[in-house]
Amino acid sequence: MLNSRIPDGPLAEKWTKYKSKVPLVSPANKRRLDVIVIGTGLAGASAASSMAEMGYNVKTFCFQDSPRRAHSIAAQGGINAAKNYQNDGDSVYRLFYDTIKGGDYRSREANVHRLAEVSSNIIDQCVAQGVPFAREYGGTLDNRSFGGVQVSRTFYARGQTGQQLLLGAYSALSRQIAKGNVTMYNRHEMLDIVVIDGKARGVIVRNLITGEYERHFGHAVVLATGGYGNVFYLSTNAMGSNVTAAWKAYKKGAMFGNPCFTQIHPTCIPVSGEYQSKLTLMSESLRNDGRIWVPNKKGDDRRPLDIPEDERDYYLERRYPAFGNLVPRDVASRAAKERCDTGFGVGPTKLAVYLDFKDAIKRLGQDVVSARYGNLFEMYEKITGDDPYTTPMRIYPAVHYTMGGLWVDYNLMTTVPGLFAIGECNFSDHGANRLGASALMQGLADGYFVLPYTIGEYLSNDIRTPTIPTDHEEFDKAEKDARDRNDRLLNNDGSRSVESLHRDLGHIMWENCGMARNEINLTSAISEIQSLKRDFWDKVSVPGRDDVLNPELEKAGRVADFIELGELMVRDALDRRESCGGHFREESQTEEGEAKRDDENFTFSSAWEYTGEETEPTRNKEELTFDTVQLTQRSYK
Amino acid sequence: MAEMNLTLKIWRQDGPNDPGGFKSYTVNGLNTHMSFLEMLDVLNEKLVNTGDEPVAFDHDCREGICGMCSMVINGRPHGPLEGTTTCQLHMRHFNDGDTVTIEPWRAKPFPILKDLIVDRTPFDRIIQAGGFVSVNTGSAPDGNAIPIGKEISDEAFDAAACIGCGACVAACKNASASLFVAAKISQLALLPQGQPEREERVVGMVKQMDDEGFGHCTNTGACEAECPKEISVDYIRKMNWEFHRANVKG
Structure with a gap:
């Protein structure tokens, strides 16, 4: 039933032909x-x-x-x-x-x-x-x-x-x-x-x-x-x-x-505490000259400069000799997570790896490194208080x-x-x-x-449609729904801030639907999110009124929608029993721990259809056909 | 990471026509790695939990580039650190026990909407008065058909780095928007793409700036000192020159 309306003809001519045939509007x-x-x-x-x-x-x-x-x-x-x-x-x-x-x-x-x-x-x-x-x-x-x-x-x-x-x-x-x-x-x-x-x-x-x-x-x-x-x-x-x-x-x-x-982008400034409101990206270009490593001993608490060369694990260079530090984002992110999950992470939270410019500075000189990355180093120092010229950056993947x-x-x-x-x-x-x-x-x-x-x-098919007056009943209904929802948020006699509920959602999503996903966690995440949704509507507290500027009310409406979206994301992740791109299902990996696609069963896009508040959404499929490229397993070894 | 406690004196104002005033708050158990806005998040969550209205402030990217955050901290737009937006300012630049005063931008053309939020739409209208090159989608020549020397390109870029936050206006005793307006005029006047509309652009944008009620340039350079992107006041000189040139050419 999904019609992707792809024009006929050879791939390279589709758009040109489409443009010359699409109806014009005078x-x-x-x-x-x-x-x-x-x-x-x-x-x-x-x-x-x-x-x-x-x-x-x-x-x-x-x-x-x-x-x-x-x-x-x-x-x-x-x-x-x-x-x-x-x-x-x-x-x-x-x-x-x-x-x-x-x-x-x-x-x-x-x-x-x-x-x-x-x-x-x-x-x-x-x-x-x-x-x-x-x-x-x-x-x-x-x-x-x-x-x-x-x-x-x-x-x-x-x-x-x-x-x-x-x-x-x-x-x-x-x-x-x-x-x-x-x-x-x-x-x-x-x-x-x-x-x-x-x-x-x-x-x-x-x-x-x-x-x-x-x-x-x-x-x-x-x-x-x-x-x-x-x-x-x-x-x-x-x-x-x-x-x-x-x-x-x-x-x-x-x-x-x-x-x-x-x-999930591999090079972001790590989380430093519970108060953290957002994460900051450090441009991917840093990986052109920086080398990523962790200590090769678990729980090594020494300062990075005190860790000798032979006690460092440049794990991307080790695992992916062909691409080294330049593997694609999803691969680099998962590798960082793997090191930290197994106990090799660094910094106060142990959820970070080093991105080191020592060798680049030796090879190119500080001036060249500064010309290439000076503004990024400055931003890093503003946020963390550390100077990347003298001490390695700490980075960790973040949703991007x-x-x-x-x-x-x-x-x-x-x-x-x-x-x-x-x-x-x-x-x-x-x-x-x-x-x-x-x-x-x-x-x-x-x-x-x-x-x-x-x-x-x-x-071009709509030129005869006159302007529909906005007192039409569908406008009435939509406006009433929007007002009712905001009234409900404002009049809820709850005790929890929007922020704290949003944080809970983030935690569920990151732990279960983040860089690595599996059937058990995804299944339990669905019920966790459903229970969070009930909590939200029972306990949220939104101060102020709706006839004035009220940022807290705006945020509440957005978080309510995020909670529902979160459930759909988890359902989709559960449904797709293959690893592909940023979606890594632990059940679908090679012996070496690399992502394994399942082209036979999953060469399609999922299109989820809303069926009502109380019913589960339906997954429709758009089959993907590849006439021009040949599907191969990505390898960066 | 050391813990810190602060006293905050924050401007609270319900709406554009309501009287405003400072209110004092104490926030305890802060962390020196927090950003300034995360410190305010802590205060706001505390206010929400006690049924009070949180402090309204503009913010969005929290990476120093969108230009949305806008607070005068201890008398200085974006606070004590040079070349830094409020969102990139971190608590390690304050001391335990400090009293910190937080106010909105104060300038007549930027009326206060609520607490620390002001209306900066005059900036949009100034850009609409000529801060563009009139080129319709689809009518552009090849990118390399317009060669531009690296020095000129870099100079134009330095002007184009403006994030439109309005700190220059807040810093100026006359609430002049000269630095903001000059940055856009200079960017386009330096580039070949900006030449065909060079004169009408400067005349139109300067007129709009005046119509919005921004004051005259004081020549004190306060704007450059507080600009989070460190845009040079030299561009104001360039704007003045462009303005006179346009008038001479008629």
Whole structure:
């Protein structure tokens, strides 16, 4: 029943042919069509500005105080594009192939190929906006290699690539706001989708300053609301990143794709105590020159500098001689966990490994190391108080990105007609593991170059739909649901803070649905989460009122949704009895402890369908067919 | 890691039109590895547990890049550490027994919405008045068709590093937004992509800055001193030059 609407024809021609055949909407009709965009990160801002340029009426919403603050801004490393400026043999096909393989063969060939095709356009667009990418002395764009691929295809802007790309998209959005083509609503949070006669027709939002509930009609609704890593409580996501918009969509009929596919990034600053509110990523590029090790004696409490060379275990170099410290993220993360679980971890919590630059400084000199990593070393020192030039960094894996998300077809439309999902909030391009510098690429590909075309296929059939008045009963009902829920939260006579309940959820998720998963733990996690959900609604205490600015109320609604999502993630992890990418099932590993995929039984994407509060969700399958690449077991030995 | 106890004097204000005032709180058992915002999280959880309203403050990425956090700590925007946002400030820079005063940005164009949260939408409107290159999606030439020397590119980048937090305004006696506005004008004036709209951009953005009620530059450099991204006041000189150049060109 899932129709992924992949166009016919050879892989490399699908998108070109699609673009020349997709129905157009005339300028006169575009003026009459309203499109709602939720979220202003790379995907949302680029989609909103591009569609406004094309002539649609766009309304855009973000919960932050300005569209420029969306969490895309925190991306450090870079953005991939198959430009082959370095003349090192890169091509659209290679970028496509690396992405499919990196995703452990759990993504859709046609979508990934399209992503690789438009990657070049993204760089052109951003340069034209004035994004200050790194340059060579001759004035051309600089590239670096990233994430262990064999070509240099990553464009970057110091360690602030996400910031510069987002400010570019924000500037394009600002231009359209000034022209009156986009109406921007800052500090507004989407609380529900309005579905009329089976189609998405609007949203309920709450003005976070005044607390007012507002109704907005749209011929189509686009969610660009990011990932759900904060289900783990601690992650590298911004504090406000949440699943609420996507979760409401799920409950209104949009299926959720591969919810258990989570990326756990190997190089983050370790947790230092119970008070910790978030984790900070240290760019993957550090692994180009840093060496990862632990002592080879359990519980060795000596200072790292006092541990002689022959008592150190450079475990990545030992286990993976071919790739060493540059193995992909999922492999590096699991290896760190394995060392710490078996008692070799370091630091006060013993949940950390060393990332050491001693040899790099000896080989390259402190100046070169400082030129490459100075800003990262500075950030590390600000947070930990330790100086990485003289003492090894301590790092540990942390939740960073969610490959899963709303299931979408080739048009990026969910299973609710008229409801689209772009960027990290869809499940589309990264399969079971995302390669470095690919999240920015996908967000901007969807927003600048894919959705503005594909939405036309839907809207061209909708040109006769008049604006539906927002006093329609479905708007009444959706607004009432949103109000009732907030009233219930505020009037609950409980004793527990939202924060403490969120922390409990994070603990359950991290222990049972984190870097390693097994049947027994996942099964018990389902009942733990269900009991947490009851606790939440019995015991949560939310102070204040709903007709004023009330951050605690906002947080409560988001955590309530995270709890429900957590259960779905665990169900998905339980259902997928294979290891693939970031999803490691302990029952499915080789004798050497490496992940073992099961292509015979699991070459599909899971699409979970909501069936009601009291009933279990249904898992639908989208079978994945690989016409172009051959499935192989990943090996980094 | 040493434990510490603090007295906090925090500005509390219900809404834009309500009177505000300082309220004192004590927080005990803090840890020197906590960030400043985690210290406030501890206070807020304590307030929630006693049925009080937590202190409202803006924050999001907690990595020093989104520009959302905005507090004046002991009289200094983003606190005592140079080149650091509030979220990257850690408690090891305070002493056990300290009294710490926490206030919102104070500037007429940034009205207080609640407690430590202010309205910074004037910054958005200034960008809308010209802080962009008018290039529609799909109409860009190849990235390498626009060569830009590394020095120029680096200089533009230094300006582009602005996170739009508003500390420059909070630091300025005149509540001038000059550093914020100058950073964007300079970034685009330095780059070839910004040339076609160079004059109308500076005129439009400066006019919007004035219309929003920001004051004149004091030339004291307080903005640079407090800027968490250490953006140079030289860009203000450049903005002034750009402004006069545009007026001369008519």
